[in-house]
Amino acid sequence: MSDSHSSQSFETVAIHAGNTADPLTGAVVPPIYQVSTYKQDGVGGLRGGYEYSRSANPTRTALEENLAALEGGRRGLAFASGLAAEDCLLRTLLGPGDHVVIPNDAYGGTFRLFDKVVSRWGVEWSVADTSDPASVRAAITPRTKAVWVETPSNPLLGITDIEATAQIAREAGARLVVDNTFASPYLQQPLALGADVVVHSLTKYMGGHSDVVGGALVVDDADLGEELAYHQNAMGAVAGPFDSWLVLRGVKTLAVRMDRHSENATRIADMLTRHPRVTKVLYPGLDSHPGHEIAAKQMKAFGGMVSFQVEGGEAAAVAVCDRAKLFTLGESLGGVESLIEHPGRMTHASTAGSALEVPADLVRLSVGIESADDLLADLQQALG
DSSP states (O other): OOTTTTTSOHHHHHHHTTOOOOTTTOOSSOOOOOOSBOOOSSTTOOBTTBSBTTTOOHHHHHHHHHHHHHHTOSEEEEESSHHHHHHHHHHHHOOTTOEEEEESSOOHHHHHIIIIIGGGGTOEEEEEOTTSHHHHHHHOOTTEEEEEEESSOTTTOOOOOHHHHHHHHHHTTOEEEEEOTTTHHHHOOGGGGTOSEEEEETTTTTTOSSOOOOEEEEESOHHHHHHHHHHHHHHOOBOOHHHHHHHHHHHTTHHHHHHHHHHHHHHHHHHHHTOTTEEEEEOTTSTTSTTHHHHHHHOSSOOSEEEEEETTHHHHHHHHHHHOSSSEEOSOOOSSSOEEEOTTTTTTGGGTTSTTOOOTTEEEEEOOSSOHHHHHHHHHHHHO
């Protein structure tokens, strides 16, 4: 985080970092620089370092400065999607013959990237239960260059001890990558716990309104930041100016939204634990969750994602999704409106038959910021 924001609270940083008043008009919101190229003051004479918007754009710069400040890092980079950010990171860190440890529970798109894309250019991967440090240590090989973690994980809400896993990765000469999408930097800051890289799907809680697709990387290592920026420009999957502006707008209310998401999710998880048709509830805020103590140590609150399993198997889980009315049936998460989905058939279909396959009776909720009473009523009728 820059010195100008290091002493400020998260809520203040979210609103002000990167959001300097426009020098021309005094506008308090950064303008949308919807421009592809910039007039140069002579050959090589760049104004403010801008020459072409793939390389840099002032609206994207504002967002990247904001992201770095929120995660307590030195460099933030914004991309066209979360997977674009992941692709850039993997191609920066890895080469043919390298190895990555991936979690046994992860977003289906991330697994597909490793399984169908990265493996084709000679990168190997193996699966570990990242909630168990011994499992991570056993999966590391002499060729391991990165350990990949989601915490909380998608969709089983597993919790990884970031500090302990960072130490294991460091001892092996590998970098720890933490996907912080479910928590957001308001609830959890992996760099402060020893992670090397933080990944975000900005589409989710950071944007917060289901109206933008984006991704981000944040690092505290200046040299790694330069390498990532080089690949970001060389590969070109950058966040556009309007998308950057939308995420900047969303981030300003991140703290108040995450508080409400967490409060609502806690009430819903509690209700689900007492429902006769629910066989298991997955939410790190529950005392019964195996990762509860670690989550309480490294998170400010427990977030807005809840998964649960129902009696009756896959057909019953699909029926719950179909009967929900206030919860919208749809992929993605982290918006102000509540969503419901069947991971096995939707977001995690790519994991079928693999070590990351999700239970067929699983339902995943992205709990929004509506009235908790209304959400509870909808789930109760959907469960029957």
